[in-house]
Amino acid sequence: MRAGDNKGQSLRVQIFEKLKNRIEAGTWEVGSKFPSENQLCNEYNVSRVTIRAAIQQLEAVGLVQTHQGGRTVVVRTHVRGAVSVLNPLQISNHEINIVKVLEYRMVVEKGTIGLAVQHITEDDLIALEEIFNMMLVHHDDIKKFSQADYLFHRKIAESSKNEILIQANQGIEEVLSSTMDTIVSLLGCAIGIRYHRLLLAALRVHDKATCEQLMEEHLQATIDGIKNFLEISKDPKEDQGE
Incomplete structure (x- = not known):
């Protein structure tokens, strides 16, 4: 991260990267249920806010999808390059x-x-x-x-x-x-x-x-x-x- 970024943002990015890497490594298959926030909080010893932000980042790049009731599912296993990360819009x-x-x-x-x-x-x-x-x-x-x-x-x-x-x-x-x-x-x-x-x-x-x-x-x-x-x-x- 750039100098001056706050620790919370840095930690959020770190957790996002770890979860993204695990998805790309095949830890969870497409269609499988993603671990709950509580499970991930305990596993990584971080707050619920940090986990929730990391999951929202995963959703932003198209790897997971959160449904009503808080159930999160893996929908893709790989992000290819910058264009995919940006989730381009069509106009x-x-x-x-x-x-x-x-x-x-x-x-x-x-x-x-x-x-x-x-x-x-x-x-x-x-x-x-x-x-x-x-x-x-x-x-x-x-x-x-x-x-x-x-x-x-x-x-x-x-x-x-x-x-x-x-x-x-x-x-x-x-x-x-x-x-x-x-x-x-x-x-x-x-x-x-x-x-x-x-x-x-x-x-x-x-x-x-x-x-x-x-x-x-x-x-x-x-x-x-x-x-x-x-x-x-x-x-x-x-x-x-x-």
């Missing part, structure tokens, strides 16, 4: 991976928040505060956290009061919300909490330059985190051309 028959989506967001959202800071109302700020509180409450529930994370960025777009930006955001809502799920599953909640707190404070004082700088830093940190995760997860055989 008009073109594959777009998460890094490409984040690069798009870097261009658009930096400008969007610069516009939003000039038009944001007190009601908008109250709504953003409520969404941020949802993120804090659900910091140990990746699905609910990612939903709140997406809503925070959508609300900034709405605060721009620019109908074209708002409609453009709505037009790719499925892509943005789906990639947010995977981003949070892979990187955890720390980056989102840190930058959303700072963004909210800068919006409250209508500091345009700081808002734009923070949004750029936020998305760049996310891009760097995803690229770092891909390096960790990369299949060594891919480098050998096999």
Whole structure:
């Protein structure tokens, strides 16, 4: 992991890697039931939050699937290369991976928040505060956290009061919300909490330059985190051309 990443995130990645390696080694066959959270907590001597996050990462890369009631099943036994790790989405028959989506967001959202800071109302700020509180409450529930994370960025777009930006955001809502799920599953909640707190404070004082700088830093940190995760997860055989 990069210097400065928190220990919880590092441990989550370690457990994910161990479980992924065991799945790829055939410890559990396709269709078989995955061990329960309690079993894995005892085996690896880590918290339920760490195990749950690792399982959500396994689900994000397509190795397992969790059903209603908490039952998790192995659905694949191998992840091939970076494209599979990113679980690419289909838009008009073109594959777009998460890094490409984040690069798009870097261009658009930096400008969007610069516009939003000039038009944001007190009601908008109250709504953003409520969404941020949802993120804090659900910091140990990746699905609910990612939903709140997406809503925070959508609300900034709405605060721009620019109908074209708002409609453009709505037009790719499925892509943005789906990639947010995977981003949070892979990187955890720390980056989102840190930058959303700072963004909210800068919006409250209508500091345009700081808002734009923070949004750029936020998305760049996310891009760097995803690229770092891909390096960790990369299949060594891919480098050998096999």
